[in-house]
Amino acid sequence: MSLPKPGKPVRGSKSGNHLMALFDLLGRSWSMGIIWRLQEGSCTFRVLQDRCESISPTTLNKRLKELTQSFLIERTVDGYTLTDKGREIFLLLKPLESWAKDWAKKFESNE
Amino acid sequence: MSLPKPGKPVRGSKSGNHLMALFDLLGRSWSMGIIWRLQEGSCTFRVLQDRCESISPTTLNKRLKELTQSFLIERTVDGYTLTDKGREIFLLLKPLESWAKDWAKKFESNE
DNA sequence: TAGCTTTGCTATACAAAATGTAGCAAAAAT
DNA sequence: ATTTTTGCTACATTTTGTATAGCAAAGCTA
Numbered sequence: 522m523s524l525p526k527p528g529k530p531v532r533g534s535k536s537g538n539h540l541m542a543l544f545d546l547l548g549r550s551w552s553m554g555i556i557w558r559l560q561e562g563s564c565t566f567r568v569l570q571d572r573c574e575s576i577s578p579t580t581l582n583k584r585l586k587e588l589t590q591s592f593l594i595e596r597t598v599d600g601y602t603l604t605d606k607g608r609e610i611f612l613l614l615k616p617l618e619s620w621a622k623d624w625a626k627k628f629e630s631n632e
Numbered sequence: 633m634s635l636p637k638p639g640k641p642v643r644g645s646k647s648g649n650h651l652m653a654l655f656d657l658l659g660r661s662w663s664m665g666i667i668w669r670l671q672e673g674s675c676t677f678r679v680l681q682d683r684c685e686s687i688s689p690t691t692l693n694k695r696l697k698e699l700t701q702s703f704l705i706e707r708t709v710d711g712y713t714l715t716d717k718g719r720e721i722f723l724l725l726k727p728l729e730s731w732a733k734d735w736a737k738k739f740e741s742n743e
Numbered sequence: 744t745a746g747c748t749t750t751g752c753t754a755t756a757c758a759a760a761a762t763g764t765a766g767c768a769a770a771a772a773t
Numbered sequence: 774a775t776t777t778t779t780g781c782t783a784c785a786t787t788t789t790g791t792a793t794a795g796c797a798a799a800g801c802t803a
Contacts, residue, residue, distance in 0.1 A: 539732040544664040553655040621650040
């Protein structure tokens with residue numbers, strides 16, 4: 522893979538729109554969840570599968586390949602790890618955590 | 633909708649994990665792209681469809697409903713707008729833009 | 744070292760999500 | 774009043790994700 526979905530343009534992007542390519546990558550099922558869980562520490566396929574609770578091995582495998590080819594994670598002798606780039610995105614995603622907590626109130630109250 | 637995917641737990645979340653609910657919502661096709669484009673300014677369905685270039689009306693409609701029920705966007709007399717919450721997420725997503733630009737280098741060079 | 748377990752997947756069949764296209768009813772423009 | 778635009782919906786197809794079974798390779802275990 523050169524950029525996610527090479528050849529035909531990435532969902533929602535003219536050629537050269539890297540942000541949309543990123544949205545496309547992160548916008549696949551479990552992408553962000555996997556990054557989040559890998560931040561807890563490098564681990565094997567099975568352990569990652571357990572951390573993700575309900576992911577199917579088929580999807581996990583596919584996502585891992587994509588994220589690896591996108592330089593966000595890499596395989597080592599003892600499993601999968603976030604790369605520097607991967608950790609960078611994690612840090613960008615992190616603020617969503619507390620935001621989400623606050624957002625949840627909207628669903629409870631009539632704020 | 634109370635939280636995205638009510639009833640059965642959201643993809644990758646135990647009950648009460650709002651971050652995973654958010655990942656699930658943003659992780660659907662076009663979710664982030666729509667937020668991004670709405671930040672350019674409120675607009676009608678058709679204009680939004682044009683801004684997104686290749687989105688199908690079916691998907692756009694579905695996403696708009698979900699994002700509305702999730703308090704990120706709202707309908708006004710003259711179309712769709714980001715809510716305060718929506719603008720907040722946009723601001724959290726914004727840093728991804730320059731990150732993506734840098735990330736793109738990985739695909740060009742042998743860095 | 745023979746057998747059992749665990750791991751990292753793949754194969755297959757199925758379900759759910761997204762797409763593309765057509766078109767229709769309501770509102771707006773002419 | 775007629776045409777055009779808008780905001781969808783219906784429907785058929787394709788793509789994506791799921792669930793389950795299982796297999797080959799590596800790692801214990803006796």
